[in-house]
């Protein structure tokens with residue numbers, strides 16, 4: 001796989017992952033406002049977000065392998081680890097951990113999306 005193709009795949013996964021994780025507080029907000037059915041999309045969203053997090057790690061490692069940037073692998077491993085903790089904190093109802101970690105993960109994914117679409121990253125991955 002060429003560097004530019006690997007970068008495109010990474011940009012797509014990171015972007016979809018960011019959109020999916022932004023949905024999580026939206027569903028959680030509905031649930032906390034009393035619409036208890038919103039826990040279901042949050043539960044499904046948790047599976048989707050986690051799967052995308054692990055896919056992002058694999059894609060980032062491939063990008064690093066083809067001489068792309070290393071930082072995306074480091075960030076992706078940290079985010080995937082955080083999402084794993086987040087998943088079990090959600091199942092445990094440990095909201096004192098789950099809410100701040102959720103905010104941190106959403107912020108991390110928004111920043112990663114901005115960073116991965118910068119033109120400098122494309123030049124470096126050629």
Ligand code: HEM
Nearest residue numbers: 024025028043046049050083086087090091093099102103
């Ligand atoms: C800012 C982001 C997030 C907020 C505000 C949030 C909030 C919540 C809330 C209020 C609950 C219900 C807990 C309870 O009633 O005991 C919950 C459950 C849960 N959350 Fe989140 N969450 C967020 C992000 C995430 C993410 C990113 C994941 C997955 C990686 C996730 C996975 C789960 C799981 C698995 C549950 C348990 C669902 C169930 O019991 O069926 N959450 N979350």
